[in-house]
Amino acid sequence: MAATLLKNPRHFFVIALALTLILEGCTSRPQKQQSQAAQTKNAEPGWISLFDGKTLDGWEVTQFGTQGPVQVSEGSIVLGMGDGCSGITWQDSFPRMNYEVKLEAKKVTGNDFFCGMTFPVGDSFCSFIAGGWGGPVVGLSCIDGLDASENETRTLKKFDHNTWYNIHLKVSQTKIEVLIDDEQLVDFSYKGRKLSIRPEVDLSRPFGICSWTTTASLRNIYLKQ
Structure with missing residues (x-):
């Protein structure tokens, strides 16, 4: 050979x-x-992706009338700064109780809330606000008619620009919980309390995410029931 x-x-x-x-x-x-x-x-078992990283399939740009441009860019949903709310609303079925939502959000420009997440709680709706009222306020709107800046879920947290924050919402038969980067910031038992939303985010029902006069980015949006 x-x-x-x-x-x-x-x-x-x-x-x-x-x-x-x-x-x-x-x-x-x-x-x-x-x-x-x-x-x-x-991919965590039991979680369903609500965003494919490429398109707005399943979502609709919320027609607030004040919104900035909304687009998908580099694997993220970018909510452009508007004169009020800019956001997206989920168009498919969504659970009303006993579920969790995870997502990553960041504030790009502006100094108000970069994640206003409206969600169902049984027959009611509520919103979780991250970075509202000039930037530091975290909490639920509304409880007994009081905004996040006025009720007992209010807390203050510094949010940096261009930094991704992991937000984890849990809705059960008795409580609403929210963690940011594994830090529990909301642990609210809502029995006997009135949950509602501000009229500005009515179009976010049943589930939607928006920002207020702020450019924000969203990615890795997951649902678990």
Whole structure:
């Protein structure tokens, strides 16, 4: 065999090329499998994605009349700064009780709330506000007719621009809970209390996310029932 290769250099080249291609194929397949495994590992069991990272499928740009431009860019939904609310509203069915929502949000420009999430609680609706009233206010609007800045869920938190925050909402038969970056900021038992929303976000029902005179970005929006 070796003598044949020495006599025929062309044969040697062909065999060497074939071996190279085989080796490249062997190394590329595990890399592809590793990439797919990583994607599977990142998807938490029981959670449904509400945003594909490419389009607004399932969503509608909320026609507040004050909204700025809303578009998908680089895997995020960008809510452009308007004269009031800019946002999106979910168009498919949505649970009314015993569910969780996770998303990432960041404030790009502006100094008011960058995540106003309106959601159902049984037959009522409520909104979670992150960064309202000039930037620091976190809480639920409304409780017994009082805004997040006025009721007992009010807390203050500094939000930096161009920083992603992980927001986790939980709605159960007795409580509304919200965590930001695993820090519990809302733990509210609503039995015997009146939940409502401000008229500015009526169009966000049953589930919607908006910002107020602020450019915001949203990504990795998930629902678990």
